[in-house]
Amino acid sequence: GAGVSxxxxxxxxxxxxxxxxxxxxxxxxxxxxxxxxxxGQGLEFLIYFQGNSAPDKSGLPSDRFSAERTGGSVSxxxxxxxxxxxxxxxxxxxSFNPRVQAITYEQYFGPGTRLTxx
Amino acid sequence: GIQVEQSPPDLILQEGANSTxxxxxxxxxxxxxxxxxxxxxxxxxxxxxxxxxxxxxxxSATTVATERYxxxxxxxxxxxxxxxxxxxxxxxxxxxxxxxxxxxxxxxA
Numbered sequence: 664g665a666g667v668s669x670x671x672x673x674x675x676x677x678x679x680x681x682x683x684x685x686x687x688x689x690x691x692x693x694x695x696x697x698x699x700x701x702x703g704q705g706l707e708f709l710i711y712f713q714g715n716s717a718p719d720k721s722g723l724p725s726d727r728f729s730a731e732r733t734g735g736s737v738s739x740x741x742x743x744x745x746x747x748x749x750x751x752x753x754x755x756x757x758s759f760n761p762r763v764q765a766i767t768y769e770q771y772f773g774p775g776t777r778l779t780x781x
Numbered sequence: 782g783i784q785v786e787q788s789p790p791d792l793i794l795q796e797g798a799n800s801t802x803x804x805x806x807x808x809x810x811x812x813x814x815x816x817x818x819x820x821x822x823x824x825x826x827x828x829x830x831x832x833x834x835x836x837x838x839x840x841s842a843t844t845v846a847t848e849r850y851x852x853x854x855x856x857x858x859x860x861x862x863x864x865x866x867x868x869x870x871x872x873x874x875x876x877x878x879x880x881x882x883x884x885x886x887x888x889x890a
Contacts, residue, residue, distance in 0.1 A: 704882075708879070719877065722877070752822055768812045769826065770812075770814065
């Protein structure tokens, strides 16, 4: 597609339930990033993928959070046993297609998934 | 890790005024980006500018890498410029961006 897409755009869930958030990066982008933004705050890094591997998981706030990427494309962020403090906007970004753009590492963001845990 | 500081944290402008937003960072960088987050939360890419000067319409940006700062200029501001402006940097490869806390701009008619 033309840009990074994310689904769902909004998700309301009950405390204790599991949720899955999806990210479709720009076609051919090799790197994929997950960030989250709590209300009125800046962006907090969660995890990034280079291809299908995750060199840096240091931002995941707890072992309830996990992510995978398959086929070097779509990624899923899973939050198990959701808590109210997980409420935030989860943003996905991708970067770098060596066949199309110069190596600038510019990141492009999707519209985000707004997660509300009640 | 690298630290990013943005100033001012808040800015209120009359429509038509000019403004300068500043981003200081604590280490050398290979990527610096300016984003505008609109009221719907979407992050819009403004500039990719690890060094030098770029202009796009009423907006321009300058990064002085040796002195570890970047400036975003907004001229003849419009109400649609309102939102939060983020500076984000990284200092190696394709690693994650480190974001500043942003400047919240309000342009009033």
